[in-house]
Amino acid sequence: MGLASSRLQPEELEDLQSISNFSEAQIKTLYSRFKHLDKDNSGSISIEEMTAIPELAMNPLANRVVAVFDADGRNEVNFRQFVEALSVFSKSAKRDQKLNFAFKVYDVNGDGVIDGSDLFHILKLMVGSNLTDAQVQSLVDQTILEADVLDKDGAISLQEFKRAMFNADLENVLMIEI
Known part of the structure; x- marks a missing residue:
């Protein structure tokens, strides 16, 4: 999902907006953060990389939150899953x-x-x-x-x-x- 390039394609942005509560600008910001977290440039964030996020690291339920993010149980989260999961934390989430x-x-x-x-x-x-x-x-x-x-x-x-x-x-x- 656009991770091979340094920018998201317009159709990827449109798709991500359709599955989330984020604006195009917010998705681009998330993409930048995601790439920073993806230390090995694999196109996904490992459970270890996720739990290293400071806001998650200090939460006693961090592993449970990450487990919900990792809906398919592969111990990693791709950018689409990342956006979809974080969408629940947006101001406009129901x-x-x-x-x-x-x-x-x-x-x-x-x-x-x-x-x-x-x-x-x-x-x-x-x-x-x-x-x-x-x-x-x-x-x-x-x-x-x-x-x-x-x-x-x-x-x-x-x-x-x-x-x-x-x-x-x-x-x-x-x-x-x-």
């Missing part, structure tokens, strides 16, 4: 896009629900050794009890997640300036 992204970050095993093991994993990443496993499990149990209100199946569905996140300020939390 709240629903942000909620779907956040849900995927929490759905560690990718089975379409956030169950106890998914939530335990995420909370453990977030709190580290500040809480015991028993305390984390207590938080997991309480969270699922409070959020699993529609089907009461012991897991949080996307619909239940969106309901539980009703008051969350995702528009400002999940946003980057480009």
Whole structure:
């Protein structure tokens, strides 16, 4: 996707605009950043290169975010995937896009629900050794009890997640300036 050249072609720009919330100028800026991150000029960014991004490196959920970016599980992200994934962080991204992204970050095993093991994993990443496993499990149990209100199946569905996140300020939390 244009990575062999130093510039994106007009049809590539048009395609990238159609799959994202970015303007042509923002895509060009992202392309420049992508090329800088692509140290080996392979046309993709490895998981290691992604997690070296300072804003991601200090996030305890960095590996989960990168895993969502790497939708095909190849341990690398090409420029199209990069733009598509970052699009959720743009100012013009819809709240629903942000909620779907956040849900995927929490759905560690990718089975379409956030169950106890998914939530335990995420909370453990977030709190580290500040809480015991028993305390984390207590938080997991309480969270699922409070959020699993529609089907009461012991897991949080996307619909239940969106309901539980009703008051969350995702528009400002999940946003980057480009």
